Amino acid sequence: MRRMPVLLIILILGYVFLYGPILSLIVYSFNASKLVTVWSGFSTKWYAALLQNDALLEAAGLSVKIAAVVASLSVLLGTLAAIVLVRYKKSRGTRNLAMLVTAPMVMPEVIIGLSLLLLFIAMEDLIGWPKGRGQLTIILAHTTFAMAYVTLIVQSRLAHMDPSLEEVAEDLGARPATVFFAITLPLIAPALLAGWLLAFTLSLDDLVVANFVSGPGATTLPMVVYSSVRLGVSPEINALATLIVVFVSVAVCVSGFVLHRQEKRREAEQ
Amino acid sequence: MIHAFTSKWVKPKHAIIAAPWLWLSVFFVLPFVFVLKISFSEALLAQPPYDTIIRDIDEGLITLKINLGTYLLLFEDSLYLEALLGSLKVATISTLLCLLIGYPMAYGIASAPKAWRLPLLMLIILPFWTSFLIRIYAWIGLLKANGLINTLLLKIGIIDQPLTILYTNTAVYIGIVYNYLPFLILPLYATLVRLDRTLLEAAADLGCRPWRQFTSITLPQSMPGVLAGCMLVFIPVMGEFVIPDLLGGPDTLMLGKLMWMEFFNNKDWPLASALAVILLIVLVVPFMLMRHFEAKAAEELA
Numbered sequence: 001m002r003r004m005p006v007l008l009i010i011l012i013l014g015y016v017f018l019y020g021p022i023l024s025l026i027v028y029s030f031n032a033s034k035l036v037t038v039w040s041g042f043s044t045k046w047y048a049a050l051l052q053n054d055a056l057l058e059a060a061g062l063s064v065k066i067a068a069v070v071a072s073l074s075v076l077l078g079t080l081a082a083i084v085l086v087r088y089k090k091s092r093g094t095r096n097l098a099m100l101v102t103a104p105m106v107m108p109e110v111i112i113g114l115s116l117l118l119l120f121i122a123m124e125d126l127i128g129w130p131k132g133r134g135q136l137t138i139i140l141a142h143t144t145f146a147m148a149y150v151t152l153i154v155q156s157r158l159a160h161m162d163p164s165l166e167e168v169a170e171d172l173g174a175r176p177a178t179v180f181f182a183i184t185l186p187l188i189a190p191a192l193l194a195g196w197l198l199a200f201t202l203s204l205d206d207l208v209v210a211n212f213v214s215g216p217g218a219t220t221l222p223m224v225v226y227s228s229v230r231l232g233v234s235p236e237i238n239a240l241a242t243l244i245v246v247f248v249s250v251a252v253c254v255s256g257f258v259l260h261r262q263e264k265r266r267e268a269e270q
Numbered sequence: 271m272i273h274a275f276t277s278k279w280v281k282p283k284h285a286i287i288a289a290p291w292l293w294l295s296v297f298f299v300l301p302f303v304f305v306l307k308i309s310f311s312e313a314l315l316a317q318p319p320y321d322t323i324i325r326d327i328d329e330g331l332i333t334l335k336i337n338l339g340t341y342l343l344l345f346e347d348s349l350y351l352e353a354l355l356g357s358l359k360v361a362t363i364s365t366l367l368c369l370l371i372g373y374p375m376a377y378g379i380a381s382a383p384k385a386w387r388l389p390l391l392m393l394i395i396l397p398f399w400t401s402f403l404i405r406i407y408a409w410i411g412l413l414k415a416n417g418l419i420n421t422l423l424l425k426i427g428i429i430d431q432p433l434t435i436l437y438t439n440t441a442v443y444i445g446i447v448y449n450y451l452p453f454l455i456l457p458l459y460a461t462l463v464r465l466d467r468t469l470l471e472a473a474a475d476l477g478c479r480p481w482r483q484f485t486s487i488t489l490p491q492s493m494p495g496v497l498a499g500c501m502l503v504f505i506p507v508m509g510e511f512v513i514p515d516l517l518g519g520p521d522t523l524m525l526g527k528l529m530w531m532e533f534f535n536n537k538d539w540p541l542a543s544a545l546a547v548i549l550l551i552v553l554v555v556p557f558m559l560m561r562h563f564e565a566k567a568a569e570e571l572a
Contacts, residue, residue: 010375097294101294111546112301118305143297212533229410229516237404252396252399256388
């Protein structure tokens with residue numbers, strides 16, 4: 001990079017492009033005026049307004065609840081899929097599963113949303129489950145695309161794992177279940193955590209699929225944000241955005257630090 | 271290892287294999303059957319409560335005659351062809367723009383000192399973890415007629431009339447590139463960072479200039495990453511709804527947006543389903559290509 005200052009300039013411009021809009025949101029969340037372009041003094045009144053917006057808080061609570069269930073289910077299913085993909089590589093079924101697991105990641109959300117809604121209606125018609133649409137259908141839909149990302153993360157961790165530890169445990173007479181819970185699981189734990197967090201954010205952030213498969217009773221945070229953005233500028237959104245950015249930055253920094261330390265430890269061991 | 275699994279642990283093994291299979295079959299593959307079914311139904315029949323599949327099979331001949339109508343409509347009305355071409359155009363241009371910005375960035379990160387790479391990469395992913403709706407909302411504030419960009423340009427004196435950017439295709443491109451850039455940078459970085467640097471050194475020793483080094487060594491070696499990244503942008507953008515809806519204007523015509531409107535505004539479920547089928551057919555080829563390039567990239571990394 002020292003030889004190419006051009007690259008450095010491009011990188012700096014790139015990061016300005018990525019962070020400029022977010023920084024402007026943060027700055028204007030402390031603006032006393034309702035207008036984005038007029039600065040009329042420092043104020044935290046939009047944060048106060050945010051805390052009094054019941055519809056938004058309720059939606060946020062529901063979104064967090066759904067995201068936690070989705071993340072846990074996705075980690076369970078995604079880990080199973082990853083185990084199949086890494087351990088039973090040779091069968092043709094595994095290759096088909098590899099294809100099937102990645103497909104939801106690139107499938108446009110409108111198609112996933114529409115097709116799942118039609119499925120849920122047909123299922124209710126034929127077997128009476130799931131009754132109506134709401135939290136449950138959102139959880140089922142989100143898990144379907146979130147598990148794909150978990151599979152990818154866990155799969156790469158499993159593939160790079162040293163198999164000798166498992167083999168030693170097996171040679172010493174440990175049963176497969178013991179081997180899994182005592183050896184494999186602790187070794188892939190960081191990947192499970194990363195997958196859980198990613199699935200959580202994916203669910204928390206989804207508007208399109210949730211809008212298709214939710215009923216009148218279940219309104220998630222993105223749905224509330226979407227309608228208020230469509231209606232026009234509301235400075236409360238700036239405050240909400242700032243809180244999200246702060247929360248995410250802290251979470252990413254902490255997990256980044258943990259990963260970095262593990263990486264160093266692994267390097268030291270080798 | 272595998273032997274131990276098969277001999278001692280037959281039943282749990284089957285459960286492990288069956289669970290993800292079953293879930294994806296029921297909640298990912300099966301839904302497309304219903305999309306296909308509804309796309310062949312008549313508008314009123316398709317809305318709940320609608321006929322069971324069995325009755326439809328009984329009246330198969332009659333329904334088939336009526337139902338091809340939805341697809342015929344798609345070919346008759348030029349709106350749908352325009353939306354398809356619009357989606358293709360927007361997806362192609364935004365993919366190229368992402369590549370133009372993302373390649374130098376990925377290259378820059380990959381050639382940064384080793385200790386810098388992880389933090390720099392984290393900084394690429396960080397915006398992706400914040401809400402995408404809020405990131406689009408940020409651009410509305412920047413691009414509006416009285417927004418930050420126009421105010422700045424007016425104050426500096428570069429323009430004396432505010433530019434109309436919001437609610438045009440330009441705003442859509444900005445929004446898409448902003449949101450999808452990480453999807454291109456990450457796979458590209460993965461191939462660039464594993465590049466065989468000795469080849470570059472050899473070329474340099476033989477008197478090859480930096481630009482030649484790039485075009486004859488770096489670029490060809492990074493092609494799998496380039497193609498995988500491009501597909502990761504191109505395919506989802508084809509069905510994008512939120513960005514054209516919030517940043518685009520009435521002349522921004524895309525399949526995803528049209529599908530959403532037919533479904534929620536016009537309540538025409540068969541038409542929305544038929545559009546989904548068309549979009550799926552258009553996307554199957556890029557998806558297959560992507561799998562091919564991904565497999566190739568994985569092979570080269572191994």
